[in-house]
Amino acid sequence: GQQVMQIPQYQHVQEGEDFTTYCNSSTTLSNIQWYKQRPGGHPVFLIQLVKSGEVKKQKRLTFQFGEAKKNSSLHITATQTTDVGTYFCAEINDMRFGAGTRLTVKP
């Protein structure tokens, strides 16, 4: 199955700073999903990207799908303590998750 690489593994930011996590694949992805998992919680679906070059926004979150459909990113503007958690991308066909980026936010 396709391997999805996700970086960074950890990110610690000061509240108000921006945050970005990246997912990359060596092969073309049909589509990609993003999930958030709070500490002690379960993954919660955020968004699905399907089209080449697609950009979607959810309040302070911006999701992008690369033109070649081999990479994707999640950007959070002006982080808040409620953004704490691990963000996973997931390749849909094989349901393989990236390793996740654990975000911590210092108030």
Added chain:
Amino acid sequence: DAMVIQNPRYQVTQFGKPVTLSCSQTLNHNVMYWYQQKSSQAPKLLFHYYDKDFNNEADTPDNFQSRRPNTSFCFLDIRSPGLGDAAMYLCATSRVAGETQYFGPGTRLLVL
């Protein structure tokens, strides 16, 4: 209202003693998934059902089995748990393959 329910939330078993984890859903979704998630790792797909069709991941140990007696319920059986099987087990559903997955709260398994 809970849509994907997992019982129990915590399960302690002994090395080699069979254990069954359960999952139920009120969404009437066709697809049900079982994932294993170890500490600080990503969820790893063990198997999934598309309706009654069972799909096993190639690297899922034979020690893990699953049953789906009807649309609403799915069970994960671990025949002889080893210490390495201690993990969070997540059940998820989706209406069809490739759509949004809804995760249950998980069952944390401890093997003594």
